[in-house]
Amino acid sequence: MSLEIYLDGEFVPEEQARVSVYDHGFLYGDGVFEGIRAYNGRVFRLAQHIDRLYESAKSILLEIPVLKEDLAEAVVEACRRNAIRDGYIRVVVSRGKGDLGLDPRKCPRATVVVIADVISIFPEEVYREGMSVITVATRRSRTDALNPQIKTLNYLNSIMAKLEANLAGKPEVLLLNAEGLVVEGTGDNVFIVRRGHLVTPPTWLGILEGITRRTVLELAKARGIAAVEAPFTAHDVYNAQECFLTGTAAEVVPVVEVDGRRVGEGQPGTVTRQLIDAYRELVNHEGTEIFVEEALQAGLKGGS
Numbered sequence: 217m218s219l220e221i222y223l224d225g226e227f228v229p230e231e232q233a234r235v236s237v238y239d240h241g242f243l244y245g246d247g248v249f250e251g252i253r254a255y256n257g258r259v260f261r262l263a264q265h266i267d268r269l270y271e272s273a274k275s276i277l278l279e280i281p282v283l284k285e286d287l288a289e290a291v292v293e294a295c296r297r298n299a300i301r302d303g304y305i306r307v308v309v310s311r312g313k314g315d316l317g318l319d320p321r322k323c324p325r326a327t328v329v330v331i332a333d334v335i336s337i338f339p340e341e342v343y344r345e346g347m348s349v350i351t352v353a354t355r356r357s358r359t360d361a362l363n364p365q366i367k368t369l370n371y372l373n374s375i376m377a378k379l380e381a382n383l384a385g386k387p388e389v390l391l392l393n394a395e396g397l398v399v400e401g402t403g404d405n406v407f408i409v410r411r412g413h414l415v416t417p418p419t420w421l422g423i424l425e426g427i428t429r430r431t432v433l434e435l436a437k438a439r440g441i442a443a444v445e446a447p448f449t450a451h452d453v454y455n456a457q458e459c460f461l462t463g464t465a466a467e468v469v470p471v472v473e474v475d476g477r478r479v480g481e482g483q484p485g486t487v488t489r490q491l492i493d494a495y496r497e498l499v500n501h502e503g504t505e506i507f508v509e510e511a512l513q514a515g516l517k518g519g520s
């Protein structure tokens with residue numbers, strides 16, 4: 217059965233969910249997006265994702281022609297209509313249809329799309345055994361060129377790095393910024409455990425401020441694990457006790473080898489394992505209910 221896609225205020229079958237070839241999202245990568253997960257009938261951290269989307273849009277002077285509350289509801293409705301209890305939601309807002317010039321003033325109205333679908337994730341083995349990554353030649357965009365804090369539709373910087381990963385036969389890579397500091401993965405943030413501290417690069421270094429990153433920092437704090445936002449180099453990663461990546465798609469994934477150097481004991485460390493478990497536990501309980509009616513009915517039947 218075809219999916220029902222939210223497109224500019226209404227739900228249409230996937231076959232009819234068509235965007236113009238003059239859309240500047242297609243012509244120029246001019247737009248913003250979010251990737252959101254649903255677990256166990258709940259949308260995880262929906263408000264934070266919606267806020268980040270509007271912040272990205274503000275930064276590129278893109279007006280989203282939908283109220284925040286309505287777009288949040290469209291996300292939940294997209295899950296409901298497609299019977300998604302566990303899945304992945306993509307929200308895309310592009311500059312909209314214009315002419316062949318790049319001037320955004322020629323695009324009178326942004327295009328808004330919400331797709332709720334299932335996701336293919338790393339095999340469980342990766343979480344148990346960890347993965348091997350490399351640093352790549354492609355540097356993360358400078359904050360004064362294309363600020364990585366903005367989740368734009370222009371992902372070529374990450375795709376160039378992903379191509380290097382593919383050529384090297386690696387599932388993911390670490391990107392450095394122009395100064396040679398480790399900043400993030402292609403679609404994930406990076407953490408190390410070094411000298412007893414959990415360390416992750418600060419936002420100002422040029423990263424996307426991940427919602428999973430934020431969640432992991434909260435989980436660490438609640439468990440008395442000291443965490444700091446500080447810059448570090450590849451040398452620090454090679455000599456760390458532990459390393460892991462975080463992202464909506466990847467969740468918390470251990471890294472056990474970087475550029476041929478074994479990290480720590482070469483297996484997921486205790487802090488990493490603790491945070492994987494804590495994250496899984498949290499996403500299964502917290503979030504915006506998708507099937508409220510059904511939940512109410514079940515509650516009534518259950519007598520509560």
Ligand code: PXG
Pocket residue numbers: 251374400401402403404405423424425426427428429462463464465466
């Ligand atoms: N950094 C970058 C550059 C990202 O694109 C993250 C960090 C993690 O952020 P969240 O909020 O998800 O914790 C992302 C997230 C994929 C995929 O297929 C991942 C992302 C975007 C698109 C696809 O893995 N990004």
